[in-house]
Amino acid sequence: MRRISSIFLPMAICSVLAMPVRITAQVKAQQPAASSTKSRPSAIAPAQSLPEQAKMKTFIDALMKKMTLDEKIGQLNLLVGGEATTGSVVSTGVEDKIRKGQVGGIFSVTSPQRIRKVQELAINNSRLKIPIIFGLDVIHGYRTAFPIPLALAASWDMELIERSARMAAQEASADGLNWTFSPMVDISRDPRWGRIAESSGEDPFLGSAIAKAMVKGYQGDDLSKNNTLMACVKHFALYGASEAGRDYHSVDMSRIKMYNDYFPPYKAAVDAGVGSVMSSFNDVEGIPATGNKWLLTDVLRKQWGFKGLVVSDYTSVNEMIDHGLGDLQAVSALSLKAGLDMDMVGEGFLTTLRKSLQEGKVTQPEIDNACRRILEAKYKLGLFDDPYRYCDENRAKTEIFTDANRKIARETATRTFVLLKNLNNTLPLQRKGTIALVGPLANSKENMVGTWAVSADPSKATSLLDGLKQVAGSNVNILYARGANVTEDSALEARTSIFGKLMERDNRNADTLIAEALKAAAGADVIVAAMGELAEMTGEASSRSDLNLPRSQKKLLDALIATGKPVVMVLFTGRPLSIVEEDAKLPAILNVWFGGSEAGPAIADVLFGDQNPSGKITATFPRNVGQIPIYYSYRSTGRPLQGDNFQKFRSNYLDVSNTPLYPFGYGLSYTTFNYGDINLSSAKMKGNKQLTATITVTNSGKVAGEEVVQLYIRDKVASNTRPLKELKGFQKILLQPGESKQVSFTVSTEELKFYNHELKHIWEAGEFEIMIGGNSRDTKSETVWWDK
Numbered sequence: 001m002r003r004i005s006s007i008f009l010p011m012a013i014c015s016v017l018a019m020p021v022r023i024t025a026q027v028k029a030q031q032p033a034a035s036s037t038k039s040r041p042s043a044i045a046p047a048q049s050l051p052e053q054a055k056m057k058t059f060i061d062a063l064m065k066k067m068t069l070d071e072k073i074g075q076l077n078l079l080v081g082g083e084a085t086t087g088s089v090v091s092t093g094v095e096d097k098i099r100k101g102q103v104g105g106i107f108s109v110t111s112p113q114r115i116r117k118v119q120e121l122a123i124n125n126s127r128l129k130i131p132i133i134f135g136l137d138v139i140h141g142y143r144t145a146f147p148i149p150l151a152l153a154a155s156w157d158m159e160l161i162e163r164s165a166r167m168a169a170q171e172a173s174a175d176g177l178n179w180t181f182s183p184m185v186d187i188s189r190d191p192r193w194g195r196i197a198e199s200s201g202e203d204p205f206l207g208s209a210i211a212k213a214m215v216k217g218y219q220g221d222d223l224s225k226n227n228t229l230m231a232c233v234k235h236f237a238l239y240g241a242s243e244a245g246r247d248y249h250s251v252d253m254s255r256i257k258m259y260n261d262y263f264p265p266y267k268a269a270v271d272a273g274v275g276s277v278m279s280s281f282n283d284v285e286g287i288p289a290t291g292n293k294w295l296l297t298d299v300l301r302k303q304w305g306f307k308g309l310v311v312s313d314y315t316s317v318n319e320m321i322d323h324g325l326g327d328l329q330a331v332s333a334l335s336l337k338a339g340l341d342m343d344m345v346g347e348g349f350l351t352t353l354r355k356s357l358q359e360g361k362v363t364q365p366e367i368d369n370a371c372r373r374i375l376e377a378k379y380k381l382g383l384f385d386d387p388y389r390y391c392d393e394n395r396a397k398t399e400i401f402t403d404a405n406r407k408i409a410r411e412t413a414t415r416t417f418v419l420l421k422n423l424n425n426t427l428p429l430q431r432k433g434t435i436a437l438v439g440p441l442a443n444s445k446e447n448m449v450g451t452w453a454v455s456a457d458p459s460k461a462t463s464l465l466d467g468l469k470q471v472a473g474s475n476v477n478i479l480y481a482r483g484a485n486v487t488e489d490s491a492l493e494a495r496t497s498i499f500g501k502l503m504e505r506d507n508r509n510a511d512t513l514i515a516e517a518l519k520a521a522a523g524a525d526v527i528v529a530a531m532g533e534l535a536e537m538t539g540e541a542s543s544r545s546d547l548n549l550p551r552s553q554k555k556l557l558d559a560l561i562a563t564g565k566p567v568v569m570v571l572f573t574g575r576p577l578s579i580v581e582e583d584a585k586l587p588a589i590l591n592v593w594f595g596g597s598e599a600g601p602a603i604a605d606v607l608f609g610d611q612n613p614s615g616k617i618t619a620t621f622p623r624n625v626g627q628i629p630i631y632y633s634y635r636s637t638g639r640p641l642q643g644d645n646f647q648k649f650r651s652n653y654l655d656v657s658n659t660p661l662y663p664f665g666y667g668l669s670y671t672t673f674n675y676g677d678i679n680l681s682s683a684k685m686k687g688n689k690q691l692t693a694t695i696t697v698t699n700s701g702k703v704a705g706e707e708v709v710q711l712y713i714r715d716k717v718a719s720n721t722r723p724l725k726e727l728k729g730f731q732k733i734l735l736q737p738g739e740s741k742q743v744s745f746t747v748s749t750e751e752l753k754f755y756n757h758e759l760k761h762i763w764e765a766g767e768f769e770i771m772i773g774g775n776s777r778d779t780k781s782e783t784v785w786w787d788k
Contacts, residue, residue, distance in 0.1 A: 048380075059384070060375050064368065066128060069354060072371040074102035075130070076349045078311060078342050081109035081118065098132070099125040102350060104342060104374050105179070107135040110455070112391040115176035119387050131387035133378055135179035137454050138218075138229065139198060140164070142171035143401040144409050144597050145449040145456040148538075148574055149184065151416040151593035153200040154615035154667070156708045156732050158213040164412055165217025167405060169229040172455070174395035178381050180229045181278060183214035185265035186238070189629040191619060192245025194542030197451050197574030197594075199240055201618030202631045202664060204261055205727045208268035215272040223275065224382035226389045233269035235280030235313060237295055238262050242282055245628070246543050251282040256720065259755035261633075267304055275308045275377055279340060281316050288323045290316040291331060296339030309373040311342040318346035328352055333361045341370040401460070401597075410598035414605050415706075418591040418615035419668040426566050426588035428609025428670060429526060434477040436520040437465055438560065439530035440486045440553065441572045444503065450594025451539025451574055460597065464530050464570065467600025471608055479524055482506055483517030483560075486534055487550035496536040503534055510552060514559050527560050527567045528607065535594055538574025547578040547625055554581070561585055570603060576621040580661055591617070609670060614706035614732070616667035616775065620660045627656065632664040632776040633723040665710050665727075665775035671701030671737065678772055678782040685786040691747040695772045695780065699735035707774060708732050711745045713752070714769040716783075720756050725771055725779075745772070752786065 048056070064072070079094050097103045098121045109118055115134050123129045140146045146164045155161065165183075172180065185207055188196040200207040211233065218231040241262065242249040253262070270277070277300060279290040289295055290312050300306045312335065320331035332348035333356040343349040356362045382389055419427070429435065441447060445463040449456045462470075465480055472478060485505050487493050497503045506513060521527050531553045536542060549557075560567050568588040571579070582589065590613065592603050605611045622630045637651045641658055652658050676696035685691050697709055711729035715722040728751040731743055747770070752763035765788045773779030 056376060056379050060372055060379065063128070063130075063375065064372065067371070069357070069367070071101040071128060071130075072367055073349060073353050074100070075104035075371045075374045076342050076353075076367075077103050077347060078105040078107065078135075078344045079103055079347075080345055081106040095121060097350075098122050101126045101128060101130065103132060105133040105135060107179075107181075109134060110136065110175050110177065112176045112393045112396050116388055116391040119391070123387050130375070131378055131383040133179050133230075133374075133381065133383065134177050134390070135181060135232075136172065136177050137182065137452060138168050138172045138177070138180040139182050139184070139452040139454075140450065141168050141409065141453065141596060142175065142455045143457070144171060144405040145453045145461070146409050146596045147413050147416045147599075148197050148450040148452075148594045150197050150199060150201060150574060150619065151413075151450075151595065151615075153206065153210055153618040154418055154593070155412075155415045156206070156616055156618075156730055157415060158209055160412060160415060161210055162213040162217040163408070165214045166220070167408060169218045169220070170227050171400045171405065172229055173227045173390055174392070174399040176390050176396070178229060178383070178390050179232065179276070180218055181232045181234060182218070183211055183231065183269065184234050185211040185269060186235055186240030186280075187262045187265065188240035188619065189631040190241070190245040191547060191576040191622065192543055192545060192625065192628060193240065193242060194247060194451075194538045194544065194575070195540055196240070196576075196619060197538035200265070202620060203618060203633070203727050204264040206618060206730070207265035211265040211269040212272040215269050215274045219273065219275065223380050224385075226382075226392065230275035230377060230381060231269070232276040232278050232311065233266055233274045234278035235289070236266055236277050236300065236310075237280060237289060238284055239280040239282050239289075247541050248281045251284055255759060256755055256757060259759055263299075270300070270304045270306050275380070277306065277308065277310045279310060279312050279316060281313055281319065283323060288316070288320045288325065290340060291320055291325060291334040291338045293338040301339060307373075309341045309377050310339055312340055312344045312346070314344050315346040317343050317348045329356060329361075332356065336362050336366050336370060341373045406598050409596050410602045410605070413595035413599055413602035414611040414613075416593060416595065416615050417603070417606050417613045418617050418666075419613040419670075420571075420589040420591050420662060420666075421583060421586065422668055422670070423587040425670075426526075426568060427590065427607065429528075429568070429607050431473050431608060432475045433525040434479060434523055435468070435472070436479045436481070436517075436524035436527045437468060437530065438481050438483040438517045438520060438527060438556070439570075440482060440484050440503075441532060441570075442480060442482070442528075442530035445600070446502065447535040447572065448594060448599035449596055450535050451542070453596075456597060462598055462600035464600045464603055467602070467604040468528075468607070470601050471604035471610070479520040481517040481520040482513060483529075484510065484513050484552040484556040486552070488552045489550075493534070496534045496542065510555065514556055517556060518559060518563065521560055521563050521565060524565065527563070527565055528570060529557060529560060529567055530570045530572065531557065532572035532577070533574060535574070544575075545625065547576070547622070549577065549579060549582065557582065557585070568607070570607070576617070576619050576662075578622055578624050578661070580623050583661060591615075609703075612670045612703060612705045613667070614669060614708070616665050616708045617662055618664065620664050621662040623656050623659075623661050626653070627660070630660055633726050635721045635723055663775050663777040665708070666777070667708075667775070669701075669705040669707065671699055671703045671705040673705070673707045673735070673774060674698045674700045675773060675780055678770060678780050680770065680782050680784055683782075683784055685784055687788065688749055691770075691784060692744055693747060693770050693772065693782070694742050694744040696740050696742050697733065697735065698740040699737055702737050704734065704736045706732055706734050709743045710773060710775065710779075711747075712771040712773075712776065712779060713747070714771070715752065715754070715764070716767045716769060718754070718764055718766065720754070722754065725769075725776065727776070743772075749786070
């Protein structure tokens with residue numbers, strides 16, 4: 001059996017097909033869930049009918065009448081099941097608690113056999129035989145790892161993203177699980193924060209669409225089916241805005257920014273019927289989210305109508321002690337009263353709530369409500385009907401890490417890569433001659449799967465070297481040399497070589513490694529340099545203050561460039577990096593993120609042109625860390641910079657441009673796309689009428705390609721300062737060489753709404769700028785006047 005490592009336990013565990021494009025001319029743009037404050041009550045998708053709700057209420061009412069206080073509190077206890085190498089499936093202490101009815105859920109136990117053994121403890125030995133819910137961080141795939149979430153977002157393909165979650169649910173449920181701590185929908189505008197790798201990037205509109213797709217993929221159309229998972233949207237709330245990009249740090253922002261920029265993806269998940277919500281580590285307005293009643297009750301339940309269960313992050317109840325909110329009893333009572341239902345790992349609820357009830361610090365209805373929501377989740381998962389419904393050993397043997405699943409993962413990965421530069425059509429590579437593959441990540445299968453792939457076996461991933469050999473064909477000779485370590489700082493590298501992703505260092509001196517790379521390059525026609533970060537240089541507790549390539553890799557690149565041969569950089573990263581020097585020196589850069597189990601062959605497919613890259617970045621790439629936070633939808637100051645050149649007494653820097661290296665929505669193709677002018681159905685609108693904005697996009701190159709057509713809107717005069725542009729629609733279209741398509745977007749007053757200083761969700765009459773283009777910077781525009 002696998003043992004959960006000692007490194008794994010103290011950390012917050014939960015912080016863890018290319019398909020033909022069907023968009024055609026005049027298809028309405030992707031729209032996220034409506035963002036109004038009031039909404040329909042949430043329910044696990046699909047919404048239960050009234051008779052079903054009544055049946056569930058009757059069942060749970062009867063069950064709770066039989067439960068003792070300790071059994072109710074026991075349901076609020078979520079524990080990690082550390083699998084032993086021999087003997088018991090979980091530690092003895094956990095087994096005893098299960099027998100006593102003191103465990104509501106377990107996570108990090110997998111396989112139908114092990115889960116059945118744990119479930120049997122509850123069903124055969126506890127007084128009321130209440131089944132246990134089993135969860136895990138299924139973040140971007142299960143055994144078959146898909147690209148990291150930031151990469152999936154770069155596909156801008158909601159069907160693709162939903163399918164990746166569906167396959168993850170299929171595999172995880174086949175291995176006995178029924179709950180995933182995903183999707184992570186935190187908006188992040190600071191690439192120093194390591195967990196940006198798990199996010200969808202900086203934009204609330206796109207993030208909302210992705211949140212909805214992920215929830216639908218995990219939960220399917222019937223949560224009681226044994227091939228679905230209950231999703232858990234996280235981290236509520238604002239975790240991606242931690243100060244200085246440092247993990248677990250404080251968050252401080254205005255409510256107007258919360259509602260307009262950071263809340264929408266959480267709410268989209270709630271509107272999509274997500275079954276559970278996880279609180280975040282950070283504080284909000286001085287109160288940690290896990291004990292923040294305004295967040296968990298006023299916003300989540302009262303304003304948004306969420307009816308599911310709320311679970312803490314790993315020991316986040318206990319961590320409120322270090323926040324300065326009191327002892328374990330005090331913070332546990334605070335969390336329960338705030339609206340938290342389930343305590344992950346810390347056992348503060350289990351050990352203190354009885355005493356708090358006796359002392360009047362919590363009430364019986366508060367305990368009952370939390371217990372009820374957990375029992376309802378189990379009921380909706382069908383566990384009361386059949387507690388072993390996920391324990392099908394045949395499914396585990398036939399549905400996990402199959403050749404078919406790996407094929408889909410490979411095809412998915414090809415659609416997430418972003419071509420950042422391609423001077424003089426350096427790419428795609430020709431299938432002839434000799435390629436020198438150089439770099440510390442060229443032959444590192446362990447780092448292909450990326451961060452928070454806790455279920456994947458990195459040793460089964462395919463490296464770039466093996467992928468090139470598979471795809472290149474017999475007319476291509478591949479010479480390999482490592483060339484450099486990822487970093488000269490061995491201590492830094494050791495801190496990031498965890499979760500089975502040990503990076504073996506080459507202890508020869510740097511000059512020797514470079515000389516070996518130059519020898520390979522001397523015999524090659526083109527050099528492919530595999531550079532970037534280790535997988536765990538991003539993710540939880542992996543914040544970075546320096547976003548440049550490490551010096552060891554820069555020295556290697558400079559030596560390769562000096563050969564005069566074309567150098568293609570294949571960039572592995574889980575965040576936007578500052579690669580200004582590399583952009584200036586290199587003819588071609590392909591950002592491949594961390595592509596999952598089949599990253600190697602997927603990268604090769606794109607390098608050789610079997611697949612045309614179509615990804616677009618969803619988090620702005622800064623020129624340096626001094627520009628951070630940097631994002632496209634900023635608000636103008638009273639002294640905006642006019643043009644791009646420095647002006648004294650204007651809002652700019654002395655030493656660097658205001659502009660990013662690569663703007664939001666940016667990404668090149670092996671072909672080119674021309675945009676015509678925007679045609680508006682009317683220049684004057686009134687009331688709730690709908691505006692149609694149409695543009696003609698032409699493939700002006702020589703190969704077929706996909707383009708993400710993006711719609712942005714600017715509210716030019718408003719009662720509050722408004723962003724210079726906001727994404728409000730997008731379509732991904734496929735065009736053959738020379739082909740043109742009309743792409744139409746429908747705009748209504750819903751796209752004009754925002755939360756004002758009174759937190760009212762309104763739109764205001766006035767002039768609006770409509771912008772359409774291939775990224776947030778390069779757009780065509782027209783204006784429309786919209787009256788009430």
